[in-house]
Amino acid sequence: MSLVIDGREVSAAGSVLDAVLAAGIDLPHLCKDDHLPAIGACRTCLVEADGRVVAACSVPASTVREVRTSTERVERIRNGVLALTAGMGEALPSRAAGPCGDEVARAYAAPNGALSITVRHDRQATDSSNSFFSFAEVACILCGRCVVACQQLQHISAIGLAGTGRATRVTPGAAVTFRESVCTSCGSCVAACPTRALSPTSGGVS
Amino acid sequence: MPDTPALIPRRAALLTRLHEVHARDGFLDPQRVTAIAAGIRIPVAEAWESATSYRDFRFAPSSDGERVCTGLSCQLAGAEPGPGEAATGCQFRCYAAPARGHDVPFPEEAIRIAGPLLAPDVRDWDGVERARSLGRDAALAEIEASGLRGRGGAYFPTARKWAGALEQGRPIALVVNAEEGEPGVFKDRAMLCRRPRRFIEGLSIAAEVLKPHVVAILVNGEAEAARDSLEEALRESPIPGMEPWIVPGGGGYILGEETTLLNALEGRKPVPRLRPPYPVESGLFGMPTVVNNVETFANLSVIFRGGAAAFRAAGTGDCPGTKIFSLSGRVDRPGAYELPIGTTIRQLIAAAGGPISGAAVAALTGGPSGGFLAPSEFDRPLVPGPLHPTGAMVGAGGVVVLDESSDIRAAVLSIARFNAEESCGKCTPCREGSPRMLEMLANRDLDGLDALMEVVGAASLCGLGQMAPGPIRSALHFWPELFR
Numbered sequence: 163m164s165l166v167i168d169g170r171e172v173s174a175a176g177s178v179l180d181a182v183l184a185a186g187i188d189l190p191h192l193c194k195d196d197h198l199p200a201i202g203a204c205r206t207c208l209v210e211a212d213g214r215v216v217a218a219c220s221v222p223a224s225t226v227r228e229v230r231t232s233t234e235r236v237e238r239i240r241n242g243v244l245a246l247t248a249g250m251g252e253a254l255p256s257r258a259a260g261p262c263g264d265e266v267a268r269a270y271a272a273p274n275g276a277l278s279i280t281v282r283h284d285r286q287a288t289d290s291s292n293s294f295f296s297f298a299e300v301a302c303i304l305c306g307r308c309v310v311a312c313q314q315l316q317h318i319s320a321i322g323l324a325g326t327g328r329a330t331r332v333t334p335g336a337a338v339t340f341r342e343s344v345c346t347s348c349g350s351c352v353a354a355c356p357t358r359a360l361s362p363t364s365g366g367v368s
Numbered sequence: 369m370p371d372t373p374a375l376i377p378r379r380a381a382l383l384t385r386l387h388e389v390h391a392r393d394g395f396l397d398p399q400r401v402t403a404i405a406a407g408i409r410i411p412v413a414e415a416w417e418s419a420t421s422y423r424d425f426r427f428a429p430s431s432d433g434e435r436v437c438t439g440l441s442c443q444l445a446g447a448e449p450g451p452g453e454a455a456t457g458c459q460f461r462c463y464a465a466p467a468r469g470h471d472v473p474f475p476e477e478a479i480r481i482a483g484p485l486l487a488p489d490v491r492d493w494d495g496v497e498r499a500r501s502l503g504r505d506a507a508l509a510e511i512e513a514s515g516l517r518g519r520g521g522a523y524f525p526t527a528r529k530w531a532g533a534l535e536q537g538r539p540i541a542l543v544v545n546a547e548e549g550e551p552g553v554f555k556d557r558a559m560l561c562r563r564p565r566r567f568i569e570g571l572s573i574a575a576e577v578l579k580p581h582v583v584a585i586l587v588n589g590e591a592e593a594a595r596d597s598l599e600e601a602l603r604e605s606p607i608p609g610m611e612p613w614i615v616p617g618g619g620g621y622i623l624g625e626e627t628t629l630l631n632a633l634e635g636r637k638p639v640p641r642l643r644p645p646y647p648v649e650s651g652l653f654g655m656p657t658v659v660n661n662v663e664t665f666a667n668l669s670v671i672f673r674g675g676a677a678a679f680r681a682a683g684t685g686d687c688p689g690t691k692i693f694s695l696s697g698r699v700d701r702p703g704a705y706e707l708p709i710g711t712t713i714r715q716l717i718a719a720a721g722g723p724i725s726g727a728a729v730a731a732l733t734g735g736p737s738g739g740f741l742a743p744s745e746f747d748r749p750l751v752p753g754p755l756h757p758t759g760a761m762v763g764a765g766g767v768v769v770l771d772e773s774s775d776i777r778a779a780v781l782s783i784a785r786f787n788a789e790e791s792c793g794k795c796t797p798c799r800e801g802s803p804r805m806l807e808m809l810a811n812r813d814l815d816g817l818d819a820l821m822e823v824v825g826a827a828s829l830c831g832l833g834q835m836a837p838g839p840i841r842s843a844l845h846f847w848p849e850l851f852r
């Protein structure tokens with residue numbers, strides 16, 4: 163199948179996001195992990211597909227003729243989503259090994275435009291009960307990658323996304339700590355986390 | 369209550385189990401949810417993330433105080449919880465505002481205008497027999513000829529949805545959405561309590577055509593009277609052996625979104641799925657799945673009894689038939705009004721005896737996903753699609769009327785708060801944006817609100833977020849001075 167992305171014709175087989183990234187175009191995709199199915203939660207990989215604003219991760223390239231990644235409208239809306247994301251808390255200092263460190267840093271630096279987003283301060287919980295990694299909620303953007311990695315990649319299901327709306331939290335078991343949960347310390351959630359909210363404990367095995 | 373039907377994975381028992389334990393003990397907690405998870409052998413974290421996502425479940429013993437509804441229509445009726453009473457969100461008994469206490473059967477007298485759907489209930493199963501004698505293809509052609517569109521609010525052509533599932537060539541799941549968790553809408557309760565056989569006939573017609581391997585009905589968990597009435601009526605089913613799997617819901621506006629409903633039935637966290645795949649391709653446990661609303665099924669009974677041509681006599685060419693409008697708020701006779709698609713808001717208000725105090729000053733159509741309209745717009749016919757560019761739509765047919773005694777600003781804030789509180793939390797724009805829209809509106813801080821509404825509307829994952837700006841945008845359009 164061929165697809166026109168920002169005026170260039172490319173061949174594409176997977177999602178619109180796959181095609182955009184393969185074309186060498188930089189597009190944030192905070193909840194899409196190369197190793198995991200699309201989640202569609204972060205809404206940062208927004209593009210205009212045949213004139214509609216869509217999340218590129220969840221649209222098959224075969225269903226679209228033309229994609230524009232940088233119209234004024236889609237950039238304005240994408241930056242708005244990034245601003246809402248940044249408003250959830252604060253970025254932790256990106257660790258050297260972080261696969262998404264740059265992407266997250268850029269997300270936090272996105273222009274705010276007409277939005278006036280104040281930063282939330284209600285998410286301060288930490289969980290250091292596991293000796294190999296710790297969880298700092300302030301940096302969690304609820305993208306769901308850790309949960310999908312734990313539930314669908316590892317089939318452990320030590321964690322879930324408990325609660326709704328602003329009360330949604332990455333939660334081990336039935337509101338226990340990581341240590342009290344069935345977590346096997348496999349590290350998949352840590353590897354999947356784009357913001358280092360889940361990060362290896364220094365000195366621990368990561 | 370029976371377990372899950374054969375063929376269905378055991379995890380699907382989760383919602384029913386949560387509901388049973390909650391009904392028995394009055395609340396859930398980690399210990400109880402852990403035991404439930406162990407009982408059906410699913411991971412505790414999955415049971416917990418699901419249990420904590422339903423509106424109706426409490427996680428601490430509740431007070432014994434009488435429940436007082438503070439939903440929009442009850443608010444307009446002056447509902448105020450007294451000392452020791454427990455304020456609740458909308459209980460969907462807007463026809464009896466201000467509502468108190470527990471669920472009661474939908475009163476016959478609240479059926480104010482009956483058409484073919486709400487006419488006295490059917491006694492025989494002639495519609496099913498006609499569908500059976502036509503056979504699958506001719507029956508589908510009959511539905512196509514009727515022009516029936518789904519009555520849950522999206523108005524998708526029913527025949528096209530069914531054909532989409534049938535062409536998969538795999539065992540089909542047939543799912544009834546009777547969650548009805550929208551403030552100002554109570555038509556499914558009316559149908560299930562008062563005309564259950566009309567609905568059952570429609571469901572049976574669907575079963576004749578689709579030959580589903582599973583029939584599931586998710587009924588709002590608090591609509592006990594509707595569930596009892598349905599179970600009672602199902603004892604005389606026109607299809608021997610058809611035993612629908614009836615699941616009490618856990619509450620949440622988001623359950624009106626069909627992929628969320630499917631996750632709930634599967635014992636998963638009730639949040640929307642990505643599409644594609646569409647439910648007709650891969651829905652309940654991967655089966656091609658048809659999800660229709662209670663009222664849509666009732667229409668099938670009417671179509672197969674009277675024929676497609678007679679059905680088309682009412683309504684519009686694009687959307688034939690009648691609609692059960694739920695009218696509430698400041699009108700003399702709130703209740704269910706079955707009138708043709710295309711009836712105007714002004715006609716509806718007149719049918720309901722007009723406003724109580726002075727003139728009608730505003731109407732909310734389409735509920736929290738719709739918008740407010742000023743009287744200048746009351747002559748718009750209620751047809752599918754946008755009624756006004758700022759947000760109003762027919763949706764599930766709820767119309768909440770405000771009169772001169774009403775506080776428009778308070779009503780708008782109430783609906784904005786509902787959307788903020790009902791966000792499932794899955795996607796960033798709705799989870800983060802909806803509460804911020806409410807705050808800005810409440811604080812008269814309008815700088816950037818337009819930009820925020822654009823982001824939430826365009827970037828959210830499902831209709832709930834995409835439509836959440838509607839009530840605010842429409843109110844700012846018609847009554848800007850109230851919010852400055």
